[in-house]
Amino acid sequence: MMKTLFTNARLIDPEAETDALGWLLVEGETILAIGTGEAPPAETKIDCAGKCLAPGIVDIGVKVCEPGERHKESFGSAGAAAAAGGVTTMVTRPDTCPAIDTPEVLEFVTRRGREASPVRIKPMATLTKGREGREMVEIGFLLDAGAVAFTDGDRVVENTKVLSRAMTYARSLGALVIAHPQDPGLSKGACTTSGKFASLRGLPAVAPMAERMALDRDLALVEMTGAKYHADQITTARALPALERAKQNGRDVTAGVSIHHLTLNELDVGDYRTFFKVKPPLRSEDDRLAMVEAVGSGLIDVISSMHTPQDEESKRLPYEEAASGAVALETLLPAAMRLYHAGAIALPRLWRALSLNPSRRLGLATGRLAPGAPADLVWFDPDAPFVLDRFGLRSKSKNTPFDGARMQGHVLGTWVAGKPVFEKG
Amino acid sequence: MTFRARHLLGIEPLKPDEILTILDLADEYVDLNRSPQKHSDVLAGMTQINMFFEASTRTQASFEIAGKRLGADVMNMAMQASSIKKGETLIDTALTLNAMHPDLLVVRHPNSGAVDLLAQKVNCAVLNAGDGRHEHPTQALLDALTIRRAKGRLHRLTIAICGDIAHSRVARSNILLLGKMENRVRLVGPPTLIPAKATEFGVEVYDDMKEGLAGADVVMMLRLQKERMDGGFIPSEREYFHRYGLDAEKLAHAADDAIVMHPGPMNRGVEIDGTLADDINRSVIQEQVEMGVAVRMAAMDLLARNLRTARAGRESLNV
Numbered sequence: 087m088m089k090t091l092f093t094n095a096r097l098i099d100p101e102a103e104t105d106a107l108g109w110l111l112v113e114g115e116t117i118l119a120i121g122t123g124e125a126p127p128a129e130t131k132i133d134c135a136g137k138c139l140a141p142g143i144v145d146i147g148v149k150v151c152e153p154g155e156r157h158k159e160s161f162g163s164a165g166a167a168a169a170a171g172g173v174t175t176m177v178t179r180p181d182t183c184p185a186i187d188t189p190e191v192l193e194f195v196t197r198r199g200r201e202a203s204p205v206r207i208k209p210m211a212t213l214t215k216g217r218e219g220r221e222m223v224e225i226g227f228l229l230d231a232g233a234v235a236f237t238d239g240d241r242v243v244e245n246t247k248v249l250s251r252a253m254t255y256a257r258s259l260g261a262l263v264i265a266h267p268q269d270p271g272l273s274k275g276a277c278t279t280s281g282k283f284a285s286l287r288g289l290p291a292v293a294p295m296a297e298r299m300a301l302d303r304d305l306a307l308v309e310m311t312g313a314k315y316h317a318d319q320i321t322t323a324r325a326l327p328a329l330e331r332a333k334q335n336g337r338d339v340t341a342g343v344s345i346h347h348l349t350l351n352e353l354d355v356g357d358y359r360t361f362f363k364v365k366p367p368l369r370s371e372d373d374r375l376a377m378v379e380a381v382g383s384g385l386i387d388v389i390s391s392m393h394t395p396q397d398e399e400s401k402r403l404p405y406e407e408a409a410s411g412a413v414a415l416e417t418l419l420p421a422a423m424r425l426y427h428a429g430a431i432a433l434p435r436l437w438r439a440l441s442l443n444p445s446r447r448l449g450l451a452t453g454r455l456a457p458g459a460p461a462d463l464v465w466f467d468p469d470a471p472f473v474l475d476r477f478g479l480r481s482k483s484k485n486t487p488f489d490g491a492r493m494q495g496h497v498l499g500t501w502v503a504g505k506p507v508f509e510k511g
Numbered sequence: 512m513t514f515r516a517r518h519l520l521g522i523e524p525l526k527p528d529e530i531l532t533i534l535d536l537a538d539e540y541v542d543l544n545r546s547p548q549k550h551s552d553v554l555a556g557m558t559q560i561n562m563f564f565e566a567s568t569r570t571q572a573s574f575e576i577a578g579k580r581l582g583a584d585v586m587n588m589a590m591q592a593s594s595i596k597k598g599e600t601l602i603d604t605a606l607t608l609n610a611m612h613p614d615l616l617v618v619r620h621p622n623s624g625a626v627d628l629l630a631q632k633v634n635c636a637v638l639n640a641g642d643g644r645h646e647h648p649t650q651a652l653l654d655a656l657t658i659r660r661a662k663g664r665l666h667r668l669t670i671a672i673c674g675d676i677a678h679s680r681v682a683r684s685n686i687l688l689l690g691k692m693e694n695r696v697r698l699v700g701p702p703t704l705i706p707a708k709a710t711e712f713g714v715e716v717y718d719d720m721k722e723g724l725a726g727a728d729v730v731m732m733l734r735l736q737k738e739r740m741d742g743g744f745i746p747s748e749r750e751y752f753h754r755y756g757l758d759a760e761k762l763a764h765a766a767d768d769a770i771v772m773h774p775g776p777m778n779r780g781v782e783i784d785g786t787l788a789d790d791i792n793r794s795v796i797q798e799q800v801e802m803g804v805a806v807r808m809a810a811m812d813l814l815a816r817n818l819r820t821a822r823a824g825r826e827s828l829n830v
Binding site: 280281282284285286287288289291293357358399402403404405406407 | 523600601602620622623624625627628642643644645646677680683706707708709711712
């Protein structure tokens with residue numbers, strides 16, 4: 087089999103938590119060996135020029151708008167954006183139209199992904215039929231069809247009985263339930279976080295406490311049912327003690343946070359800039375700093391892009407009426423570099439949250455720089471500066487909050503299963 | 512003259528001397544409006560379109576009279592009835608109107624920030640006539656003019672703003688304006704109707720009406736928005752009137768010469784006692800309406816001057 091040698095690479099190993107120069111040898115689809123000093127022979131050699139080589143990013147919660155809204159994003163465009171952003175596995179969201187709630191729709195998505203996307207697709211399915219919060223989906227069939235997790239996306243299952251049954255059933259199959267912790271009553275109609283800024287702008291707001299209230303409920307259900315649970319986005323400091331307690335008590339609980347909640351705060355909305363409207367809404371600077379610290383300490387396990395394409399029409403509206411969400415597959419890595427350059431989180435730690443932890447949580451073999459692991463790799467220059475132009479993005483939708491932002495971090499190349507899927511021209 | 516802005520979207524971006532420029536000019540227009548020949552030609556040849564996406568009687572009438580007295584061609588568009596019903600977006604509506612070459616666009620919209628959004632898409636002057644819960648700048652300016660004329664100054668006064676602060680754009684604009692002019696502002700109302708982190712606005716917050724009014728020079732009542740009653744913000748109108756409705760007994764806690772204001776329309780017997788509202792010794796509610804026309808004339812006059820300057824500049828550059 088073909089061997090490819092990456093030499094002179096700054097190897098970012100999230101498992102060993104090391105960041106050192108060395109070489110990495112790939113044979114076929116897997117990593118064969120890693121070392122320093124004298125490199126073994128290989129047919130192809132790639133000189134990494136001292137830049138970083140890390141496991142490809144595994145992104146939980148990517149919205150590809152197929153089926154239903156292909157004008158916003160397709161597997162082809164999302165896959166190209168992912169490859170250019172160093173994302174080698176997209177864990178796709180089921181909040182499409184129709185929702186991915188049957189094995190048949192899931193198979194469609196899997197097939198479309200295989201045909202059109204250069205990076206791996208791991209689909210999630212809804213937890214309840216039509217995301218309506220009334221009846222659980224066919225969790226067993228969907229698992230067999232390849233669903234890696236079950237979530238109703240940003241819709242909260244309000245009926246606690248429905249959720250407890252779904253979690254109980256999911257536990258018997260070892261299925262992962264992903265929830266969006268947000269008290270539905272308090273957050274209804276809200277598009278900002280309550281505080282001085284929301285009051286000044288006169289926008290309907292939700293108290294940060296709504297996140298903790300919903301997390302508390304979910305964690306009580308985890309205690310009751312023993313289910314495997316992941317909170318998609320924890321964004322407020324007040325939710326952290328509950329999460330920490332659940333982990334200390336040995337519950338099978340993990341949590342994620344979006345890159346936007348780690349790098350932006352509520353004030354970025356400025357004069358009603360709808361590209362900054364995300365769900366949950368951007369938080370205070372204190373909350374942002376607490377989230378960065380929680381990722382650094384490992385309390386929050388996963389960083390996601392929460393890639394949500396929206397076309398111009400759904401964003402060019404008064405703030406309250408505009409759609410939520412931001413595209414982020416291509417900006418995830420450079421935005422994450424802000425945390426590295428700020429000295430907040432070292433690269434191996436960052437890659438735990440971007441690659442190793444999400445892989446482990448979903449039972450995937452990716453996320454590691456170790457012999458035998460899949461050769462899903464990203465080669466990047468963490469320092470290279472650029473100004474982001476949203477019209478240069480590969481996503482069909484251009485709704486990024488980082489338009490015009492000065493960023494650092496260029497992806498130089500991306501490999502999936504040993505094959506190059508992106509090379510910087 | 513120090514007012515250089517292109518639009519009047521809110522009080523937030525204004526500096527104190529800009530506020531005073533508007534008020535000083537408005538004083539002149541009060542005199543004009545009281546004269547028999549209440550007409551000027553400063554807006555002659557200009558087109559003013561009033562776009563109201565939300566029902567309004569007084570504000571729209573006030574803007575219309577203001578424009579007509581200044582000689583503008585004024586057109587009213589009741590937007591709730593027209594294109595938005597047909598699914599046209601706000602931006603398309605703006606672009607359509609823009610193609611008709613208006614000079615002044617007066618906009619009211621139920622969503623906060625909608626007027627800012629619209630202003631980005633047109634090349635005329637835009638006046639915010641109220642957007643959602645955000646701002647209502649001409650209301651705050653007319654309140655300021657009323658206060659200045661009644662009290663002889665617009666600084667170092669104690670002003671109590673009472674009632675439904677949370678849902679009120681009038682309150683936001685007034686808090687900002689009165690704060691900029693270095694007054695002591697108090698917010699008085701049930702805690703469910705006080706916005707989050709209100710104390711960070713540099714105001715004092717009271718939930719007891721008598722304490723909140725103690726020694727106040729100005730008592731500004733807000734309308735209790737009846738449509739908010741469904742939200743369960745207060746238990747009932749009668750309990751609200753009992754605790755927060757302004758009557759002679761509560762007003763007795765304010766300064767002896769305190770004036771009573773209300774942006775209208777009033778709910779008599781809910782937030783204000785009818786007799787008190789009509790008491791010409793205390794209530795300046797009718798003056799507020801009069802000042803409204805003058806302030807809007809001043810604001811449109813200044814914006815039109817800036818618009819002419821900007822257009823002349825573009826022409827001289829040949830672009």
